[in-house]
Amino acid sequence: MDLHAPVYTVMKTNLVTVSEEDDLEKIMEIFKSRGFRHLPVVQFKTLKGLISLSDIAFLFDPHSPVLSQIRDKLDGTGHLKAKDLMVSRLGKLEPTDRIEVAIDIFLEHAIHCLPVVSEGELVGLVTPNDILRGLVK
DSSP, X not given: OOTTSBGGGTOBOSOOOBOTTOBHHHHHHHHHHHOOSEEEEXXXXXXXXXXXXXHHHHHTSTTOTTHHHHHHHOXXXXXXXXXXXXXOSOOOBOTTSXXXXXXXXXXHHXXXXXXXXXXXXXXXXXXXXXXXXXHHO
């Protein structure tokens, strides 16, 4: 694989997404049934945030310093929604960004997923595993 190749050559494009109003039960069902570790939160096709399975596990760790902040976000029914769980400050790539740029971001920021956005719309996701799969092909 050419590390100068565009990221669209390795990104996933068949995405499952949730809206900001979807609840934790729906989110966990998607994680369990699909085996995903990352779930984009969108409004129409605009990326609003990203939820990772590891972030959810961390939030519900009884020793997590942000657990009380999450409890404060519970709506009147006591249900968490995607907007309460998502990370909204995200690094993003364009489909034509080089794979080496994605690698640099993964290494520098110790993250495991980057959304790929074109003209403001989510078009894919790329993970280090996607890049590794491309290397062994």
